[in-house]
Amino acid sequence: MNSDNKLMSIFGTIEDPRSHINQLHNLIDILLIGIISVICGAETWKQMIEFAQSKEVFLRKFLELPNGIPSDDTINRVFSAIDSSQLEVCFTDWVNSISTFAKGQVIAIDGKTIRGAKSGGIKSPVHMVSAWASQNNLVLGQVRVNDKSNEITAIPELIERLCISGSIITIDAMGTQVNIADKIIENGADYILAVKENQKQLLEQVEDEFRFAKEIETNESIDIGHGRIETRKCSVISDFAFIENEDNKWNKLTQIVKVESIREFKNSDKQTERATRYYITSFNDVAENFQHYIRSHWGVENKLHWTLDVGFSEDASRKRNKNAAQNYSVLLKIALNLLKNEKTEKQGIPGKRLKAGWNEAYLLKVLNIKV
Numbered sequence: 001m002n003s004d005n006k007l008m009s010i011f012g013t014i015e016d017p018r019s020h021i022n023q024l025h026n027l028i029d030i031l032l033i034g035i036i037s038v039i040c041g042a043e044t045w046k047q048m049i050e051f052a053q054s055k056e057v058f059l060r061k062f063l064e065l066p067n068g069i070p071s072d073d074t075i076n077r078v079f080s081a082i083d084s085s086q087l088e089v090c091f092t093d094w095v096n097s098i099s100t101f102a103k104g105q106v107i108a109i110d111g112k113t114i115r116g117a118k119s120g121g122i123k124s125p126v127h128m129v130s131a132w133a134s135q136n137n138l139v140l141g142q143v144r145v146n147d148k149s150n151e152i153t154a155i156p157e158l159i160e161r162l163c164i165s166g167s168i169i170t171i172d173a174m175g176t177q178v179n180i181a182d183k184i185i186e187n188g189a190d191y192i193l194a195v196k197e198n199q200k201q202l203l204e205q206v207e208d209e210f211r212f213a214k215e216i217e218t219n220e221s222i223d224i225g226h227g228r229i230e231t232r233k234c235s236v237i238s239d240f241a242f243i244e245n246e247d248n249k250w251n252k253l254t255q256i257v258k259v260e261s262i263r264e265f266k267n268s269d270k271q272t273e274r275a276t277r278y279y280i281t282s283f284n285d286v287a288e289n290f291q292h293y294i295r296s297h298w299g300v301e302n303k304l305h306w307t308l309d310v311g312f313s314e315d316a317s318r319k320r321n322k323n324a325a326q327n328y329s330v331l332l333k334i335a336l337n338l339l340k341n342e343k344t345e346k347q348g349i350p351g352k353r354l355k356a357g358w359n360e361a362y363l364l365k366v367l368n369i370k371v
Contacts, residue, residue: 005369007334008032008062010094017081025070029063030078033070039335039366040357043313045072045079051357058360061371080324084144091330092141092161095337099136103166106134106293107189108300109158110172111151114314114325126325129154130333131162132304134296137340139304139333144326151175156183164189168283170297173198176280178249185251185282192257192293195278206256206278209240219287229264234287234294252282257290308332311349342366 008028016027036059037048049072052059056069070078114126129151131140143158145151151174159169159180165188171180173196184191195203210216216235223230235258243253257279264272279294308314312332339352342365347355356363364371 006094006097007035007367007369010097011087011090014086014090015083017083018078024067025074026064026066027078029065030070030075032063033059034075034079034331035334035338036363036367038312038331039338039353040363041353045076048072048075055360062369076324079327080321082323082327084323084326084330087327087330088142088144089161091334094334095138095140096163099133099138099140101133101163101167102135105136105167106170106296107140107162107164107167108132108134108170108297109155109175110297110300110305111145111154111174112305112308114329126322126329127151128326128329129158130300130304131158132300134299137299137303138337142329142333144322152177152180155180159183159187162187168192168293170293172297176202178251181251181253181282190252190281190283192279192281192290192297195280202250202280203278205242206258206280209237209242209256210235210258210278213237213240215239217287219291221291227266227268229266231262231264232291233260234258234291235260236285236287236290238284250280253280254284255281257281257287257294259291259294304336307336307349311353312336338366338368 011031012028014027014031016023018027033052034048036055037051040051042048042051049069052069056065059065059069109129109131111127111129114128127145128142129145130142132138133140141158141161143154143161145154155171155175156179160183164184167189168191169184169189170192171194173194176193176195176199181191181193195206197203216237218233218235220231220233223232237256238254240256242248259277259279261275261277262272263274277294279290281290285293312335314329314332336349339349339356342352344365345352345355345362352366356366
């Protein structure tokens with residue numbers, strides 16, 4: 001992955017929302033100040049500007065800053081006014097330009113609510129749908145769910161923006177919709193979609209197939225660690241009756257999958273946890289591989305959502321404008337991608353952010369900028 005200053009060239013195409021008379025500071029300078037300060041630990045507009053003021057000599061090595069460092073009010077107004085859809089498209093274009101994906105890469109799509117966002121002084125959570133490349137550990141893109149809509153309408157829009165050909169798209173039950181399956185296939189990818197109560201008829205059909213099937217391929221795995229023992233049994237059926245039904249509208253439906261998990265806790269009073277999950281898929285594979293694909297999906301929770309909350313305090317963010325909250329979410333994901341891509345420093349995201357803040361040579365390495 002090699003950015004070659006694509007960060008500046010791609011985000012430099014964003015349309016400036018300000019009138020010409022108010023353009024005292026270059027838009028790309030404001031965007032880069034936002035990205036760089038977030039990498040180094042800033043969480044508010046004021047902190048971004050305080051960081052930039054302390055690093056002005058350093059920033060002038062690659063930013064013009066014709067009128068010095070903008071005020072926190074300026075950066076707040078700009079990020080509140082930037083077209084969020086355009087910023088998200090540029091983000092996806094940037095990721096596509098710096099990444100290569102192996103065939104069969106698992107891309108997990110999942111939603112997350114930014115609970116701290118406010119509008120008019122009242123809590124007004126913003127819900128985002130993001131795509132996570134499990135093998136590359138990269139956020140590929142995001143789309144905000146409109147207030148009067150839900151993930152079902154946002155997911156196709158996100159899929160359309162991504163380069164997913166040859167990939168395996170995994171989505172939880174909310175995204176198990178015929179039109180979403182169609183959109184995935186149209187874009188040259190395959191799907192693994194969770195089946196739950198929101199697709200009641202489909203769930204009953206899948207449960208019946210596993211209840212009466214004569215040929216089931218299985219794989220069992222055991223994980224021991226963190227004071228627990230987890231046993232997972234994955235079962236796959238390739239020959240099932242309802243695939244031939246006239247009312248089967250699932251594009252390229254090929255196999256159905258069941259994953260049964262038992263989690264036992266050592267030296268604890270916690271009761272054993274049992275769960276059974278079902279999936280439909282558009283391609284043929286063996287149970288062992290489906291174990292891997294389905295577990296990879298949860299990277300979007302463990303490596304993206306959790307990191308944004310713990311490493312970047314996203315849920316604690318109190319951006320006063322939904323547009324600003326949406327744009328700030330893009331900044332966090334740019335920072336996360338850059339930090340994860342930097343491989344020389346063997347520590348977690350919080351440690352990398354600290355080092356980037358006090359070590360300018362390391363910060364340039366994270367940004368992949370030569371001065």
